[in-house]
Amino acid sequence: MSKYKTIGIVGGVGPYAGLDLNEKIFRLTQASRDQEHLNVLLYSLPSQIEDRTEFLEGKVKNNPALGIYDVLKKLESAGSDIVGIPCNTAHAPEIWNVFMSRLKAENSNLYVLNMIVETAKRIIAENPGKKIGVLGTNGTVNFDIYGKLYKEFGLHVKYPDAEIQKNLVHPAIYDASYGIKAKSNPVSGKARDDLFKAIEHLIEKDVDAIVLGCTEIPLAIEEENYKGIPLLDSTMILARSLVDLAGAERIERKQK
Amino acid sequence: MSKYKTIGIVGGVGPYAGLDLNEKIFRLTQASRDQEHLNVLLYSLPSQIEDRTEFLEGKVKNNPALGIYDVLKKLESAGSDIVGIPCNTAHAPEIWNVFMSRLKAENSNLYVLNMIVETAKRIIAENPGKKIGVLGTNGTVNFDIYGKLYKEFGLHVKYPDAEIQKNLVHPAIYDASYGIKAKSNPVSGKARDDLFKAIEHLIEKDVDAIVLGCTEIPLAIEEENYKGIPLLDSTMILARSLVDLAGAERIERKQK
Numbered sequence: 001m002s003k004y005k006t007i008g009i010v011g012g013v014g015p016y017a018g019l020d021l022n023e024k025i026f027r028l029t030q031a032s033r034d035q036e037h038l039n040v041l042l043y044s045l046p047s048q049i050e051d052r053t054e055f056l057e058g059k060v061k062n063n064p065a066l067g068i069y070d071v072l073k074k075l076e077s078a079g080s081d082i083v084g085i086p087c088n089t090a091h092a093p094e095i096w097n098v099f100m101s102r103l104k105a106e107n108s109n110l111y112v113l114n115m116i117v118e119t120a121k122r123i124i125a126e127n128p129g130k131k132i133g134v135l136g137t138n139g140t141v142n143f144d145i146y147g148k149l150y151k152e153f154g155l156h157v158k159y160p161d162a163e164i165q166k167n168l169v170h171p172a173i174y175d176a177s178y179g180i181k182a183k184s185n186p187v188s189g190k191a192r193d194d195l196f197k198a199i200e201h202l203i204e205k206d207v208d209a210i211v212l213g214c215t216e217i218p219l220a221i222e223e224e225n226y227k228g229i230p231l232l233d234s235t236m237i238l239a240r241s242l243v244d245l246a247g248a249e250r251i252e253r254k255q256k
Numbered sequence: 257m258s259k260y261k262t263i264g265i266v267g268g269v270g271p272y273a274g275l276d277l278n279e280k281i282f283r284l285t286q287a288s289r290d291q292e293h294l295n296v297l298l299y300s301l302p303s304q305i306e307d308r309t310e311f312l313e314g315k316v317k318n319n320p321a322l323g324i325y326d327v328l329k330k331l332e333s334a335g336s337d338i339v340g341i342p343c344n345t346a347h348a349p350e351i352w353n354v355f356m357s358r359l360k361a362e363n364s365n366l367y368v369l370n371m372i373v374e375t376a377k378r379i380i381a382e383n384p385g386k387k388i389g390v391l392g393t394n395g396t397v398n399f400d401i402y403g404k405l406y407k408e409f410g411l412h413v414k415y416p417d418a419e420i421q422k423n424l425v426h427p428a429i430y431d432a433s434y435g436i437k438a439k440s441n442p443v444s445g446k447a448r449d450d451l452f453k454a455i456e457h458l459i460e461k462d463v464d465a466i467v468l469g470c471t472e473i474p475l476a477i478e479e480e481n482y483k484g485i486p487l488l489d490s491t492m493i494l495a496r497s498l499v500d501l502a503g504a505e506r507i508e509r510k511q512k
Contacts, residue, residue, distance in 0.1 A: 002303040011298075014290040015282050019275060022298070023441070026271050032438040033430075034270040034302040042267075042278070042298040043334075046290040047258040078299075078334055174289075182288040185279070 005246040006039040008080025008110075010071045012046030013064075013087035016184045017215035017235065021086040024239035030249040038246050041078050043071050052089035053139030053174075064090065065098035072099060072110060082111045082245050084238045086215040089139040091116045093148065113245070115238045116146060119211055120153040122237045128230050129208025133158050135198055136213035138170045146213060158205050160198050168194040173216045180216040187220040199226055261502040262295040264336025264366075266327045268302030269320075269343035272440045273471035273491065277342040280495035286505040294502050297334055299327050308345035309395030309430075320346060321354035328355060328366060338367045338501050340494045342471040345395040347372045349404065369501070371494045372402060375467055376409040378493045384486050385464025389414050391454055392469035394426045402469060414461050416454050424450040429472045436472040443476040455482055 007025060011018025022042050031037045049067035054060045068090060075083055090096065091114060103110060123132060132155050134146045142165075147157040160169055172195050173180050178188040195217060202210055209230040212218050218233040225231060243250045263281060267274025278298050287293045305323035310316045324346060331339055346352065347370060359366060379388060388411050390402045398421075403413040416425055428451050429436050434444040451473060458466055465486040468474050474489040481487060499506045 002301075011296075012290060012293065015293045015296075016279075019279055019282070022300075023272075023275055026275070027441050032432045034268060034305070034307065034437060037268065037271045037300065037302045039303065040267075040271075040298075040300045042296075042300075044278075044293065044296045044298075045258075046293045047295065049290070051290065074334060078330060176288045181290060185283050 002039050004038055004248050005081040006041065006079050007242050007246055008075030008078070008083040009040065009042045010068055010075070010083065010085040011042045011044035013049055013052070013068075013085065013090055014181050014216060015044050015046055016219055017086040018042055018044050020215065020219060021084055021235050021239055024236050025243055028239055028243045028250050030251050038243065038248050041075055041080055043075055045071055052087060052092070052095060053137045056089070056092055056094060056139040056143050063095060063098055065095045068095070069099040069102050072103065072112065076108060076110045080110065082113065082242060084113050084115065084242050086115070086235055086238060088115065088145065088213045088215060088234060089137050091149075092139060092143050092145050094143070111245070113238060113241055114149075115234055116149045118241045119213075119232060119234050119237050120150050120155060122232065123155060123209060124153055126230070130154060131156050131158060131206060131208045133202035133205065133207035133210040134213040135160070135169055135195065135202070135210065135217055137173055138165065140213055141165055141169075146211065158202065158207055160201055164198050164201050169198045172220070173214055180219055184216070184219050192220045195220055196226070199231070203227060203229055258295050260294055260504050261337035262297065262335050263498050263502055264331030264334070264339040265296065265298045266324055266331070266339065266341040267298045267300035269305055269308070269324075269341065269346055270437050270472060271300050271302055272475055273342040274298055274300050276471065276475060277340055277491050277495055280492050281499055284495055284499045284506050286507055294499065294504050297331055297336055299331055301327055308343060308348070308351060309393045312345070312348055312350060312395040312399050319351060319354055321351045324351070325355040325358050328359065328368065332364060332366045336366065338369065338498060340369050340371065340498050342371070342491055342494060344371065344401065344469045344471060344490060345393050347405075348395060348399050348401050350399070367501070369494060369497055370405075371490055372405045374497045375488060375490050375493050376406050376411060378488065379411060379465060380409055382486070386410060387412050387414060387462060387464045389458035389461065389463035389466040390469040391416070391425055391451065391458070391466065391473055393429055394421065396469055397421055397425075402467065414458065414463055416457055420454050420457050425454045428476070429470055436475055440472070440475050448476045451476055452482070455487070459483060459485055
């Protein structure tokens with residue numbers, strides 16, 4: 001038995017984002033031998049979880065919440081105490097509230113961290129300013145997932161203009177030939193270049209910090225700053241919160 | 257339900273090797289969207305699995321087979337059909353036979369691939385020659401895990417001389433300050449340099465190919481060849497066999 005809490009990860013959304021969260025949990029844990037690392041269960045069951053953006057846009061009927069709920073239940077019965085879901089779009093109320101209300105109705109003890117809320121808390125702690133740019137999928141941007149949750153933290157969210165979102169950001173994640181979901185090892189130069197064009201665009205819109213608000217984006221962009229503006233990795237912030245909650249000694253590290 | 261078999265991974269031995277196997281499974285699978293990836297369950301429960309080399313050397317009493325067996329049972333009840341254990345030293349008969357005989361006694365349907373046997377099959381298929389150098393932990397080398405299993409394939413195993421093994425190879429994996437288990441992202445320059453010195457040494461011993469026979473080593477060495485000698489990544493070979501067995505379309509790729 002470990003003296004620390006066991007971390008569960010709802011993987012598959014996307015598969016590489018699940019690995020990335022798991023890797024960041026290991027990286028942030030103070031450990032010099034195998035046995036000192038935390039217990040982590042990573043479930044990648046991608047075929048049973050519909051695309052989150054396609055659901056929000058009405059293109060697929062089944063709510064991905066159903067597949068996510070199933071994975072959460074599996075993680076719970078496998079012994080997870082705390083869980084992260086490394087998909088920003090899955091945090092849309094239309095999806096999030098469905099699986100959370102089911103867990104609540106069952107009096108589940110599983111503690112599911114809200115990645116968007118964790119990023120807001122981190123911004124408040126670091127205090128770069130109130131104007132926060134967000135890069136994400138069409139689902140995250142068009143359904144204003146960040147804006148809704150950041151309001152109560154007094155943060156003002158700015159997204160890319162529609163043309164930039166449609167032609168640069170979303171395809172950098174989803175395009176079947178060069179998008180990160182199709183090509184993540186290595187990421188294509190075009191996906192990375194297009195994301196940096198969108199970052200430039202957000203900086204022109206006078207933001208104080210930019211959240212890489214899709215867990216595929218940090219697979220392409222590891223920089224912690226760009227032209228003096230902090231680039232906040234939502235996956236890294238979630239990993240940090242999970243390691244802290246699990247009770248392990250964490251390697252201190254400026255958020256990237 | 258996925259039409260493919262579900263892959264389970266006994267992670268935590270070490271934690272990064274589990275991630276590496278999982279990443280290689282994703283990388284070798286033909287997929288352009290999340291939903292096309294295989295179901296993979298990665299259980300990293302490192303605190304309950306004793307160090308494999310320390311057990312073989314009599315330094316710890318509990319057989320790591322007990323912790324591995326527990327993880328195998330958990331993976332089975334979570335729906336895994338086929339399993340990989342990304343730790344070469346865990347393939348020592350003193351460990352491997354204990355958990356395998358328990359599974360057999362229960363008529364378990366779980367199919368646990370033997371990574372060492374998979375590397376042997378791959379060598380026979382690629383046919384670089386019969387003299388195979390192996391880099392591994394003291395447990396793998398001193399208990400001749402490869403030699404015992406390779407004999408029936410007609411392959412002749414050569415290990416580094418005792419001084420090289422003791423001073424370069426084992427510490428590159430285990431040293432608490434610069435070893436890969438303590439420092440894997442990024443790996444220390446010293447661990448990598450020392451492993452290449454051992455590779456040079458094996459080449460001087462006239463080998464036809466070298467197996468990176470500890471799953472931590474490919475975290476430091478991504479090269480597929482060195483001075484014309486193939487460097488065979490045991491984790492990549494295991495990933496390849498798992499993707500094939502799961503029934504997914506695999507990206508054809510020369511073994512590295």
